[in-house]
Amino acid sequence: EAQVTQNPRYLITVTGKKLTVTCSQNMNHEYMSWYRQDPGLGLRQIYYSMNVEVTDKGDVPEGYKVSRKEKRNFPLILESPSPNQTSLYFCASSPGLLKNSPLHFGNGTRLTVT
């Protein structure tokens, strides 16, 4: 089944403790992206990647890192999480956005930072 898989689904951590949220897609998509969803703010892009070893900042990149060492994986790293990073996170992939291909989203990771 074609899908984007995120892990974990739920994560509770404390301020400053480094964490990684994994994302993997099995559709051979070139484009991958991370979004955060907050009430009243919709989906905001954190980072995106056009292909392996190519990543760039989205609209809200502060406090986050990503890497794209393989085509299928695009982990999101929070080196020193803070409470304002408490949010619902989504990974998404697409064959490429040059032709407005639809985004395929994972089922989300709900992160709580205390």
Added chain:
Amino acid sequence: QQQVKQSPQSLIVQKGGISIINCAYENTAFDYFPWYQQFPGKGPALLIAIRPDVSEKKEGRFTISFNKSAKQFSLHIMDSQPGDSATYFCAASMFSGGYNKLIFGAGTRLAVHP
């Protein structure tokens, strides 16, 4: 301006009624307008999309109406069903930084009561 303004924030409709969600944008560089549907515990999924060269697009009970001069577009759900209860995001796409950047609205939580 890269914002997409979406209203209402929440909507309650009786079964069989019409649900209407509105979006507005400022930047005329946007050239593709998708709607995403998100069920609880799931990631958003593409529902329907329109390009600005047409004024309406219909897929089953879902219709997008597009008013280019007013820079507004809306989603109409005819004969709304309880299974349509979800969060709906409008979005707008523009070519920026070498790819088609997608900007999402804040979302509308729709509840269809039996």
